[in-house]
Amino acid sequence: MAGRVTDRVAVVFGAARGIGAAIAGRLAEEGAIVWIADGKAVEGEQTAQQVGGHFMPCDVSEERDVEAVISAIVEAHGRLDICIQNAGIFPETALDEISTAEWDKVLAVNLRGSFLAVRTAFGPMKQQGYGRIVLTTSITGPRVVPPKHAHYAASKAGLIGLIKAAALEGAPFGITVNGVEPGNVLTEGMRAERSQDFIDGMAAAIPLKRLADPREVAHSFLFLASDEAAYVTGTTIVVDGGQTLPEGKA
Numbered sequence: 001m002a003g004r005v006t007d008r009v010a011v012v013f014g015a016a017r018g019i020g021a022a023i024a025g026r027l028a029e030e031g032a033i034v035w036i037a038d039g040k041a042v043e044g045e046q047t048a049q050q051v052g053g054h055f056m057p058c059d060v061s062e063e064r065d066v067e068a069v070i071s072a073i074v075e076a077h078g079r080l081d082i083c084i085q086n087a088g089i090f091p092e093t094a095l096d097e098i099s100t101a102e103w104d105k106v107l108a109v110n111l112r113g114s115f116l117a118v119r120t121a122f123g124p125m126k127q128q129g130y131g132r133i134v135l136t137t138s139i140t141g142p143r144v145v146p147p148k149h150a151h152y153a154a155s156k157a158g159l160i161g162l163i164k165a166a167a168l169e170g171a172p173f174g175i176t177v178n179g180v181e182p183g184n185v186l187t188e189g190m191r192a193e194r195s196q197d198f199i200d201g202m203a204a205a206i207p208l209k210r211l212a213d214p215r216e217v218a219h220s221f222l223f224l225a226s227d228e229a230a231y232v233t234g235t236t237i238v239v240d241g242g243q244t245l246p247e248g249k250a
Helices: 018-029 041-051 063-077 100-128 150-173 188-193 196-205 214-225
Strands: 009-013 033-038 054-057 082-085 131-136 175-182 236-239
Touching: 009 018, 009 063, 009 100, 018 033, 018 041, 018 082, 018 188, 018 214, 033 041, 033 063, 041 054, 054 063, 063 100, 082 100, 082 214, 100 131, 100 150, 100 175, 131 150, 131 214, 150 175, 175 214, 214 236
Parallel strands: 009 033, 009 082, 033 054, 082 131, 131 175, 175 236
Antiparallel strands: none
8 A cells, every 4th residue: 555644744753864764764655745853964864865855953852952843844834744753872881880971861862852752743733633653662671671771771661651641642632642662673773883793692582583674663653653553542563573472592
């Protein structure tokens, strides 16, 4: 089925590369008017050109930035139909070595950034009586936790509560709020921040024996952003290749 989000106005925070870029691409392929908001200006501009969309610089943890992006979109198009918050960071630090500043930074981007995106998107979406909000959470936090990711796990687990609360408050206004829980995805960030041994080890632990391609994750975002998911709200879709299924190692 093509054209599932034709002429819908969409913003994807954290879409310069990786999963976010794949989401922006899938939305554009299905007819959406796509805005990319990201702190990586060069990559963000390139991705926007590739998908035929628009780019605005944005630090999702900063209230002014998020409000400026959504205000610009509403001014340009008169509405905002789809809001996807994918921006996130995942440093690897042992719990007793995490500084307060590092803890605050991870929660500021991953959790506060999502709150700011949801809160700001609610304004135009309530006025128009329609909206699709999708947040990128993770299997890390809600379902599993590796060592050295306490702050990341806490931030992603917190998104589950935000999704449920926002879905409840958005429902009377025709706004659905959902999330996608990816497992390990072979993004540029994964290649840059994790060793090949780590990647190979994770692949071996996944029943499908490989990490996900970003587009495989993006398909779930497209579904939740479309009217096919009109009766789906307050929940998440796990896209992990079966990673969370085994009870123990074989």
